[in-house]
Amino acid sequence: MDKQEIAVKMSDVSKHFNGICALNKVNLEIHKGTIHALLGENGAGKSTLMKILCGLISKDTGKIELFDKEVEFKSIIEALENKMAIVPQELALVEYFSVAENIYLGKEKTKRGFMDMNRMTRDAEALLSELKINLDPKAIVSDLSVSQKQMLVIARVLSEDAEVIIMDEPTARLGVYEIKDFLEYMKYLREIGKTIIFITHKLDEVFEICDEVTVLRDGNVVSSHKIEEVTQNQIIKEMVNRSSESLDIEKAQKELKEIVLEVNNISCDQMVHDASFELYKGEILGFYGLVGSGRTEMIRAILGIDKKNSGSVKYKDELVEFKNIRESMDSGLVLIPEERRQQGLVMNLPIHQNSSLTKLKYFSKYGFVNQSKEKSSVEKLKNDLRINCSNIYNPAGSLSGGNQQKVVLSKFLDMPVDIYIFDEPTRGIDVGAKKEIYKLIQKISENASIIIISSEIPEIQSICDRIVVMNEGKTVKSLGPEEFMDAEIIMKYSIGGKHGKTAEN
Amino acid sequence: MEKQQKIDNNIQISKLAAKYGTLVFLVILFIVFSILRPKTFLSMGNILTILRQIVILSILGAGLTVVMITNRIDLTIGYTTSFLGVVAAALMVHFGLPVWLAAIITILVGALLGSLSGFSVAILGIPDFIATLSLGFLISGFNQAYTKGHPISGLPEGFKIFGAKFIGRIPTSLFFMIVFLAIIYILLNYTRFGRYVYAIGGNEEAAMMSGVNVNKNIIKAYIISGIGAGLAALILASKLGTAHPSAGDSYLMEALATVYVGGTAFKSGEPNIAGTFVGALIIGILSNGLTLCNVQYYNQDIAKGLVIFLAVTITSIQRKRKK
Numbered sequence: 065m066d067k068q069e070i071a072v073k074m075s076d077v078s079k080h081f082n083g084i085c086a087l088n089k090v091n092l093e094i095h096k097g098t099i100h101a102l103l104g105e106n107g108a109g110k111s112t113l114m115k116i117l118c119g120l121i122s123k124d125t126g127k128i129e130l131f132d133k134e135v136e137f138k139s140i141i142e143a144l145e146n147k148m149a150i151v152p153q154e155l156a157l158v159e160y161f162s163v164a165e166n167i168y169l170g171k172e173k174t175k176r177g178f179m180d181m182n183r184m185t186r187d188a189e190a191l192l193s194e195l196k197i198n199l200d201p202k203a204i205v206s207d208l209s210v211s212q213k214q215m216l217v218i219a220r221v222l223s224e225d226a227e228v229i230i231m232d233e234p235t236a237r238l239g240v241y242e243i244k245d246f247l248e249y250m251k252y253l254r255e256i257g258k259t260i261i262f263i264t265h266k267l268d269e270v271f272e273i274c275d276e277v278t279v280l281r282d283g284n285v286v287s288s289h290k291i292e293e294v295t296q297n298q299i300i301k302e303m304v305n306r307s308s309e310s311l312d313i314e315k316a317q318k319e320l321k322e323i324v325l326e327v328n329n330i331s332c333d334q335m336v337h338d339a340s341f342e343l344y345k346g347e348i349l350g351f352y353g354l355v356g357s358g359r360t361e362m363i364r365a366i367l368g369i370d371k372k373n374s375g376s377v378k379y380k381d382e383l384v385e386f387k388n389i390r391e392s393m394d395s396g397l398v399l400i401p402e403e404r405r406q407q408g409l410v411m412n413l414p415i416h417q418n419s420s421l422t423k424l425k426y427f428s429k430y431g432f433v434n435q436s437k438e439k440s441s442v443e444k445l446k447n448d449l450r451i452n453c454s455n456i457y458n459p460a461g462s463l464s465g466g467n468q469q470k471v472v473l474s475k476f477l478d479m480p481v482d483i484y485i486f487d488e489p490t491r492g493i494d495v496g497a498k499k500e501i502y503k504l505i506q507k508i509s510e511n512a513s514i515i516i517i518s519s520e521i522p523e524i525q526s527i528c529d530r531i532v533v534m535n536e537g538k539t540v541k542s543l544g545p546e547e548f549m550d551a552e553i554i555m556k557y558s559i560g561g562k563h564g565k566t567a568e569n
Numbered sequence: 570m571e572k573q574q575k576i577d578n579n580i581q582i583s584k585l586a587a588k589y590g591t592l593v594f595l596v597i598l599f600i601v602f603s604i605l606r607p608k609t610f611l612s613m614g615n616i617l618t619i620l621r622q623i624v625i626l627s628i629l630g631a632g633l634t635v636v637m638i639t640n641r642i643d644l645t646i647g648y649t650t651s652f653l654g655v656v657a658a659a660l661m662v663h664f665g666l667p668v669w670l671a672a673i674i675t676i677l678v679g680a681l682l683g684s685l686s687g688f689s690v691a692i693l694g695i696p697d698f699i700a701t702l703s704l705g706f707l708i709s710g711f712n713q714a715y716t717k718g719h720p721i722s723g724l725p726e727g728f729k730i731f732g733a734k735f736i737g738r739i740p741t742s743l744f745f746m747i748v749f750l751a752i753i754y755i756l757l758n759y760t761r762f763g764r765y766v767y768a769i770g771g772n773e774e775a776a777m778m779s780g781v782n783v784n785k786n787i788i789k790a791y792i793i794s795g796i797g798a799g800l801a802a803l804i805l806a807s808k809l810g811t812a813h814p815s816a817g818d819s820y821l822m823e824a825l826a827t828v829y830v831g832g833t834a835f836k837s838g839e840p841n842i843a844g845t846f847v848g849a850l851i852i853g854i855l856s857n858g859l860t861l862c863n864v865q866y867y868n869q870d871i872a873k874g875l876v877i878f879l880a881v882t883i884t885s886i887q888r889k890r891k892k
Contacts, residue, residue: 393780409772413771422779431762432761433761
């Protein structure tokens, strides 16, 4: 096999979203017949890069060559026609159809205008056995396991003669044995000459099957290595975001004595396993973890939004079991959700109605809203938070991202709260607004305890008093300031490297 | 400069048209019929007739509005109206209850049926369309089984207060309509409940994450719709002088139309009470005007369909262009 033939070559590919740089002049070469790992923190640009490659989004500048031919795909279908395929995390299959019908979706075999089921089943059977995929062509997709569905998607792209296949975290949802089988199958694909781009967070897998590895950070390629020329520690070092952008946040020295919230061995379906931590009064506690580490899921289970299977929550020295978010909110725990558009705001309603939605009971008597009380509260919050709007009666959807986030925050101020939980408080907002949010969080912490879920290491380093690292649903480690200032340590724990595991080669 | 001004003006006009398009439509309709039938259409008597004709429609529409704000639908209201008319008549004629007690029980039964719909949709999680469709069939079936298809007549004289009495020239049913619409208007615009239903309709997940009890408020919305059906049933039976087991069935589609037409009237697409009333007026004026113009009954539906379609089209296109 000639490993020097280049399958994909990207030169100076850049992409901006709303003025924020997602990819900065990325250069990448992927050799034919290899498995190439793409590593990086959340938001490093892996997904953006792959979406550009397979035509889901367009690049701003740069050049992409596929087998020495310049390409610019406008859709995933066009990419597939040119032998470039993606196996996404969200598997798009028609659940009601059989395996065979899904393979031939959009290219059904027909006989006088009618579907020729027999032929499709026969062909699918031949195809699957040729590909060494063990699936019954007649099985209904909704009966398949996640790993079987994934194999079906792979079969579908292979049936289109895909040569380059992007696998977006294919092992994230698989069990231990399924992962083993899957990795074996990847090796088989390499044997038959396919080129695979493998996005993952798991270094073990990278070292087990990959030939080359590229690390992305903040939209830049940090390095590309042949796997035998690199160690795990070196890769961790490269992944870590050592953003020099000074956040200028002064941390007050705090005495942490009184425990407000104590969580013991919480588990819930699949995503969270035996998570434990404690939160002190007045503390700002950060939660770091990579995608799929179960941070949000754990918090949702604590607050009663989702069910937990086991474990206990002690709040102010009392065991509590919140049945829904209203109960936890009434007890003084609030969640400022990550998805502003989906969970934070009612975009078509005015700013003031959004801001007061959580606390109408404080503004109303006999069910009637005291609108002047409401107005003065919202006006005050608008000034305190410096929400930039001409009028609090404008729809929330008319605001910029940073201002929207402030409105979300304002929903939980001016009401009695003991614990604020922020889920990615600064995602998708610009640097100026970020700083303002940090200052607000610090101000809030004077009278309350705070939990911050964040995927940005500099962010939690600069505002948190302590950091808990999660990996695959477990709370792996609690780090004090002297430890967490070293970003490599955070990364090491988040990637599942227990002490011995990341030993030097 | 001048050009820019002109563009700005155009934008202003199209904005206004988008916002008040349906209202403009109502005015045009009014003017057209005033010109075609100046003597009959514009008389005080006829205007009161139009209002009287839309009482039931606007009450049902008002209840339905609350449900539709939550992004859900209530297909039971027509059948419920028929059924509750029979309930009221049976209570008075068969059980000899006084008018006031029968009326209260009827409305309570309406609330109960509403809560049943709400429960099925919110708690059991049945899709609103099929839940209320099947409940509607159930209610209608019980109704037919109980009455064997025969109307109940012989309603007491006192029952006329709901839909067959006049104070001077003003029909009493108008007062019921005004009170009911006013209550719903206040509920929607001045209470926590109103805020919650709009929040649920705008973004259910955000409402939930803000601590709004989504299920409870959805059930409340259906209860209001059921109460509206109860009031409409009393007025309808009183107006007809008899409780016919399918008298209210046909109101469902028109009520839906009023809410849809009304949703485009004031707020941008969200159902609201003022809009629903405008929607009912459009339908009322249309029926009345067409009759005065001697359009045959069977041709009126064509005109009605066309006009509703047009009213909704204009505002929809405007809104699309705005985006």
